[in-house]
Structure formats: structure tokens, C-alpha cells
Amino acid sequence: MVYSLLWLLVIIHFKSFAANAWVANSLLMTGPKAFLNYATSVQMGTRDGIEECKHQFAWERWNCPDSAVQLRGMRSATRETSFVHAISAAGVMYTLTRNCSLGDLGNCGCDVSKNGKMGGRGWLWGGCSDNVDFGERISKQYVDTQETGQDSRAAVNLHNNEAGRKAVKATMKRICRCHGMSESCSVKTCWTQLSDFRDVGLYLKEKHDRAQKLEMDKRRMRAANNADNRGAIADAFKDIAQTELIYLEDSPDYCMKNVTLGLHGTEGRECLQHGNGLTQWERRSCRRLCHDCGLRVEERRTEVASSCNCKFQWCCKVNCEDCSQVIVKHVCAKREGAPAQGFRKRHRAPKERQ
Numbered sequence: 452m453v454y455s456l457l458w459l460l461v462i463i464h465f466k467s468f469a470a471n472a473w474v475a476n477s478l479l480m481t482g483p484k485a486f487l488n489y490a491t492s493v494q495m496g497t498r499d500g501i502e503e504c505k506h507q508f509a510w511e512r513w514n515c516p517d518s519a520v521q522l523r524g525m526r527s528a529t530r531e532t533s534f535v536h537a538i539s540a541a542g543v544m545y546t547l548t549r550n551c552s553l554g555d556l557g558n559c560g561c562d563v564s565k566n567g568k569m570g571g572r573g574w575l576w577g578g579c580s581d582n583v584d585f586g587e588r589i590s591k592q593y594v595d596t597q598e599t600g601q602d603s604r605a606a607v608n609l610h611n612n613e614a615g616r617k618a619v620k621a622t623m624k625r626i627c628r629c630h631g632m633s634e635s636c637s638v639k640t641c642w643t644q645l646s647d648f649r650d651v652g653l654y655l656k657e658k659h660d661r662a663q664k665l666e667m668d669k670r671r672m673r674a675a676n677n678a679d680n681r682g683a684i685a686d687a688f689k690d691i692a693q694t695e696l697i698y699l700e701d702s703p704d705y706c707m708k709n710v711t712l713g714l715h716g717t718e719g720r721e722c723l724q725h726g727n728g729l730t731q732w733e734r735r736s737c738r739r740l741c742h743d744c745g746l747r748v749e750e751r752r753t754e755v756a757s758s759c760n761c762k763f764q765w766c767c768k769v770n771c772e773d774c775s776q777v778i779v780k781h782v783c784a785k786r787e788g789a790p791a792q793g794f795r796k797r798h799r800a801p802k803e804r805q
């Protein structure tokens with residue numbers, strides 16, 4: 452299947468540039484050029500999605516896969532993987548949509564289908580509306596074709612991909628411009644525009660916090676019959692809105708390193724202590740990442756050389772002094788003589804976000 456092949460191309464790109472060049476070349480010779488264009492955007496979108504994930508989870512025990520390769524390696528369906536699926540599907544749709552509006556793709560542009568029509572009281576559609584339908588369609592083709600399974604996990608992943616795309620639509624804004632005598636606004640035209648991707652990230656983070664666990668009918672699932680299985684999956688989904696994130700399995704203990712699960716654990720993670728302008732969530736990061744995981748907080752000082760006290764001398768020189776600046780960081784470290792998990796206060800800290 453050509454789409455799976457292209458996704459493979461995207462994944463290989465993260466792994467090895469050389470291998471990618473080879474696949475790209477063989478595709479250029481056989482496949483339509485537009486597909487290669489999309490593949491770049493898909494790759495960029497996935498990367499942006501993972502970067503946004505890292506931003507949203509910066510001070511949490513779990514803080515996102517390192518790359519798209521790792522993303523595809525995640526074989527469970529937890530609350531966290533639900534977010535990764537949603538934000539990367541959203542990233543792909545977002546990038547494709549923006550590429551389309553900017554005219555990057557050649558064969559696609561703004562959505563002007565409603566232009567000239569009445570939009571609401573006192574305004575007309577006009578201008579360049581972002582073509583989310585295009586972004587949605589293409590991102591589905593690239594991202595959703597990854598889920599080839601018929602099982603409940605594949606169904607959950609597809610649901611969360613869709614929730615991610617819904618988030619892109621839900622966060623869109625209407626922008627208007629006034630016309631008429633000295634901008635009296637007697638005529639107003641409006642178009643819809645993507646929000647900052649940060650807003651999509653924030654929106655999905657809230658969905659993550661309220662994600663629902665999907666309860667499957669286990670007895671029915673065990674009945675090996677495939678059709679029955681699909682029936683059980685459909686039943687489990689019927690009360691869940693497409694905008695909500697769902698998961699199947701409880702999260703593992705993110706304090707602990709677990710190579711099999713690809714988890715780094717929180718040892719070595721940086722946390723924030725008493726700085727100015729920290730939110731309560733950030734100020735509690737050392738407790739959450741270190742103390743509650745049976746680790747201690749270690750202060751690390753590093754000296755960084757920099758120029759300082761620079762003076763401008765007439766004319767035309769700048770003289771600086773060499774200064775050294777001490778940078779203090781706090782990092783989670785093992786307690787001496789204690790196995791990391793020996794001092795656990797709580798298995799899983801309750802949600803403490805404010």
C-alpha cells in the first residue's frame with residue numbers, strides 16, 4: 452500500500468538520513484511528486500507534535516517520546532499514548548493546512564468556497580480561510596493508515612488521532628476585517644484561521660487530564676470470533692464523544708526506568724526550585740519528579756564563561772570583561788544506600804494542578 456510505504460519513508464527519515472535518501476530517490480522515480488511534498492509536511496507535523504508534547508509535559512514524570520520512531524514503538528494504549536497520538540495527528544493536519552494556505556503545495560490553496568456568502572449578522576465570508584478539510588483528509592491518509600490492526604488498541608489509537616484533528620478545528624478562530632467609509636464597519640468580512648499550535652497543545656492537554664478509560668466487555672472479547680470482537684469494540688465506543696481522549700491500560704510507574712517499556716524514569720531529570728515567576732505546578736516539580744519517586748534533589752553548579760560589563764568606546768570598539776557565571780540546576784538523584792523505590796510515599800501522586 453502506497454500510504455504505508457510513505458509513512459515508512461517518514462519513519463526511516465528519522466532513523467537514517469542515508470536510508471531515507473535512497474527511498475526518496477526510488478519514490479521520486481515511481482511516485483507522484485505531490486506525495487513527496489506531503490511526506491515532508493507529515494514529517495514536520497509529527498515533529499512539531501512531539502515538540503509540543505514535550506512542552507506540555509515538561510515538568511511531569513512522563514515527558515513524551517524522543518522521536519517519531521519511538522512513537523511508533525509504543526505498544527500500549529495508556530492515557531499518555533492517547534495524548535501522543537492526538538497531538539501528532541493534530542500536528543500533521545496543522546502543518547498540511549498551513550502549507551496549503553501558504554501555497555507551498557502547488558495543488559491546494561485557501562478555502563474560498565463560502566466567500567461572498569452571508570456568514571452571520573453583519574458579516575460576509577471573505578479572505579483566505581485555512582483549508583482544514585484538505586489538511587484533515589491528507590493527514591488521515593498518512594496517519595490513520597498506520598493502524599492496520601483490528602483490535603481494540605488500534606481502534607483506540609484511531610479514535611485519539613481523530614480527537615487530535617477535532618482539536619485543530621475546535622481551536623480555530625474567526626478573524627474579521629472592517630470595510631466601508633473610514634472603516635466604519637458597515638461591511639465586515641471574516642475568515643477562519645488556525646490558532647497557534649500552542650493553543651491546540653493546551654486544549655489537548657486538558658483532554659488528557661480528563662481522558663476516559665474504555666471499558667471493554669472482556670468476556671465478549673475473549674470469544675475469538677472477529678466479528679463479535681468488532682461488535683464489542685463498537686459498543687464500548689458508543690457513549691464516547693469524538694473530541695475526548697480515551698485509553699485502555701493504566702499508566703505504568705513513570706518514576707522507574709523500564710527498558711522494556713522504553714521508560715527513562717525520573718532519575719537525572721531537572722526540576723525547578725524557588726525561582727521567580729514559577730507557577731505552583733512548576734514549583735512542585737522537585738517534589739513530583741524526585742521526592743515522590745524516592746529520589747533526592749541534587750544541586751548542580753556549573754560555571755559558564757561569558758562576556759560582561761561591555762562598554763562602547765568611541766569609535767568604534769566594544770570592550771568587555773570576562774565574567775564567569777554560576778548556573779544552578781536541580782536534578783533528581785538516587786539516595787545513598789537506598790534502592791530508589793524504597794522510600795516511595797505514594798504510588799501515584801494525585802493530580803495537583805491548579
Ligand SMILES: *[C@@H]1O[C@H](CO)[C@@H](O)[C@H](O)[C@H]1NC(C)=O
Pocket residue numbers: 488489491492495546549550555556
Ligand atoms: C510546510 O511547512 C513547514 C513548516 O512550516 C515547512 O518546513 C515545509 O517545508 C513546508 N512544506 C512544503 C512542501 O513547502
Ligand SMILES: *[C@@H]1O[C@H](CO)[C@@H](O)[C@H](O)[C@H]1NC(C)=O
Pocket residue numbers: 703707708709710711712
Ligand atoms: C517493566 O515493565 C514490564 C511490563 O509492565 C514488567 O513486567 C517488568 O517487570 C518491568 N521491569 C522492571 C525492571 O521494572
